[in-house]
């Protein structure tokens with residue numbers, strides 16, 4: 118098949134994908150905050166796709182010996198521009214994925230650090246992307262919405278007045294990234310993730326962490342005390358879907374993107390509903406409820422997201438539904 122610049126605009130998504138994979142050089146990727154809940158699996162997936170040596174994992178913490186043996190790891194502090202720049206220049210980095218952040222619950226406890234890491238840290242990576250022509254991905258979140266946002270089937274473009282410091286910093290990420298794209302041509306991309314449920318990595322201090330903890334408690338204690346009320350519905354997603362979707366979005370041809378920030382969804386549930394799903398599979402499991410300060414955060418977020426534009430533009434599709442996720446989590450954790 119022959120492609121040229123004047124005809125790419127008329128191509129279908131599969132054709133654009135084939136064109137992009139034929140013409141694009143292998144990226145050299147730097148992942149910051151790579152030892153967190155999402156980073157460990159994302160680095161593995163990117164290494165499978167692009168080669169171990171083309172993906173540099175970095176964090177301010179020490180990796181395990183096993184992680185160190187899987188590919189390059191360097192110390193990388195998003196608050197230190199010069200240090201990050203030396204990694205980019207010395208390794209000819211072409212894509213940067215900034216996963217460094219303080220999440221919603223821990224952000225409320227450490228507002229100054231959240232502001233620094235989520236805003237200044239992001240700003241440093243965005244400047245690097247501008248200066249060295251990098252593709253940059255920095256995730257956003259359902260936490261970028263607020264209590265005045267329509268809560269059901271929340272669209273991409275709507276009222277955004279978050280009331281947590283986490284949400285405010287993520288609106289900054291979205292708006293600054295889009296500004297740098299418009300003004301300087303930076304290839305900025307962002308996904309608004311729902312709460313992510315993972316079997317192999319621990320969540321880092323969010324409001325949705327209960328949806329991971331509940332599985333561990335079910336298998337260990339056959340009981341769980343939930344810090345959200347039983348009827349608090351939130352959008353959620355299983356980690357493998359989040360990672361596959363992210364890699365697919367990262368490599369999506371620029372021509373297929375009609376916007377720079379996309380909602381991404383899979384399913385929604387309440388603590389009562391997930392407890393019932395687990396109790397169907399773990400005999401005698403019971404949940405009690407003692408809401409704390411995280412209840413107000415959860416109440417300010419959407420109950421479900423409309424991600425139809427991601428599905429149309431770059432082919433986003435989740436593999437796991439709620440039952441599939443619960444089955445797989447229990448199999449993995451029982452191992």
Ligand SMILES: NC(=O)C1=CN([C@@H]2O[C@H](COP(=O)(O)OP(=O)(O)OC[C@H]3O[C@@H](n4cnc5c(N)ncnc54)[C@H](O)[C@@H]3O)[C@@H](O)[C@H]2O)C=CC1
Pocket residue numbers: 149150151152153154155156175176177178193194195196215216217218219220234238255256257258259309310311312313314319320321322323325
């Ligand atoms: N996990 C989830 O449910 C969701 C995550 N997200 C977003 O995805 C991204 C990744 O999230 P997670 O992996 O869950 O976070 P996490 O809290 O598990 O990991 C964050 C990592 O950043 C590192 N870090 C802290 N300070 C740093 C610094 N100064 N320089 C470099 N690294 C630093 C930490 O050591 C940690 O390994 C974040 O932007 C988060 O907002 C969005 C929505 C949902």
Ligand SMILES: CC(=O)[C@H](N)C(=O)O
Pocket residue numbers: 220221222257258259260283310311312313322323324325326
């Ligand atoms: C939804 C998120 O961004 C995160 N899991 C959190 O609860 O803070």
